Amino acid sequence: MYFIQHIESITHQDSFQKENIWDHLKPLSAENELISPDYKNYIPVAALRRLSTILRMGITASKVCQEKVSREFDAISVGTALGCLTDTEKFLVTINTVSGDILSPTAFIQSTHNTISGQISLDLKNHAYNMTHTQNALSFEVALKDGLLCIDEGKNSVLVGATDEAIPFLERLRGSLIETEKPFTSGATFMVLSGEKGNSIAGIQACEVNFSSENPETQLAEFLAANNCSLEKIDLVLEAGTAFKSLAKNHYSFTDYSGFYQSASSFAIHMANDWLLKNAKEQRVLIVNNLESNKLGLTLIYRNDVEA
Template identity: 30%
Template sequence: MRKLFIIDSSTVCPLKDQELDNWLSGKPYSISPPEVKMPVIDRINLRRLSTGAKIALYCLHECCKSIDKQRVSSIIMASGLGALVDTQTFLTSISRSNNSLISPTPFIQGGHNTISGIVAQWLQNDGYNMTHLQQGLSFEFALIDASISLNTDDEIALVGSVDEDIPILSEIAKKYGWSEKMAGQITFHASAYALTPSASVNNNVRIDDVDVYQNMPVEQAIELFLIRNGCSTSVLSQIIIRNPLKRNLSISGMEIDPVVGLSFSSGALGLHFAHRYHKIFPKSRVLNVNLDVDGVGLILTSSHGF
């Protein structure tokens, strides 16, 4: 795939950036509930959106502060299960309607492209717009899509990820093989990234490769992926792992699940963690391993010049 550089990243999760830096550096850190922040765009039309949608828009808005908005050529979102809050509201209103008229708002906002569509309207952007929903591997597919969609070096792709937390989600998670204890750790996550094919002084963290492997042992997938990129686990500076099903692995690294909780989008947080790691440790190389029920997503990043 085409290499991409991270201009900026933004997340909402239990580890604020300073605490995240401490965790990555092996220093004492503290965890706090994710801070719910609202975007400062189009407040009138956003007031009816779910909290999760607003948080995702906040992350995307933060990324846009450091870029030339006219350079944005694609807006791509990833979500494990889509707009759950509005979908549940719409289905509940149908079941209770008694054949009477119901509000169309939850149906409209329950569409998978709601967030990317709002960002496109805000930016007055008529470029490529897509949302990927492949459970826990959605973000990797979104990154691959972003790499394909960028045609020139001066273009920028906005890539975001979000999953909401509703009470019924714990029951859904159990159907995907999550234990009752794991289902109780489900929370919401959102993240956003501004990506470009060209390097600069301000964006020296590079996404070297992204891929998804299915129907293959994890260790074999990692070996093939690293060989393709001319390296091995011995030269990696760090491995960041999302492993909600607690699979036994022959590799070791920093597992993010205990510190950020569980969601189908928590793998996307791993890229933000890698981004911060490269800023702390220049000339480093990091592998993100995102283990999901249906396969494994792999992201290789490095500091420019590694």
């Protein structure tokens, strides 16, 4: 098992540095806004001015995670589906409107997907393994699997996270490239994973991704069987939709609380961890990321004193 030593989220919920986010969770409406911490407490003012929302969220959540554990990270794995949209839009608009002049490279440099993990590394002065994963709605799960492999290789403190941001342009893609009725939101969730139990409440037993999912019910049953589990033993299912609601003892659609951003399943990990913290008799949580059709991410969370 891979133990969650600490986890932080900056979302449209009041989730940042809360002892248990379930005490503050409320279903989102279209009017909800990102609840941001005072970034000046974590990022120098001079640097803050040039950082977009997604970079501010990622750096701040990562810094708090580092403060909460004694070891420096010996690996950083970040998932993001769309990357730094604000800077990407700024760069493209500049290309389209400016002619005859040399373009400033700043917006381009900050528009690349790996800017997030790179900035985290720079701010933490961390020179360890650093990787960005971009696989649409499964970006977080792939980053998570990378982090678990790092622990298997002997690394002791691994930062795994995911973040995406919403910009107004996304509304123009609703119903065509992006099929959702949920409000577009921004969010960042970062966690510290270790092979040592420490003071953790929960651990990740397994994570699996399928980029061409034709029979999710069968794939879910096979995933649980491979981990000596079944739906009857699952205390809570956190799902992007409602496909497995009738089979679950307790069921929440995590997008009701995260809104729509493609790496929102990372926030479901935070929900799962704090569910086990809040409910002492509950033992297992299943996260089903079926945010996009034909793609399936499955993550199994156990209380840290439960035998798999």
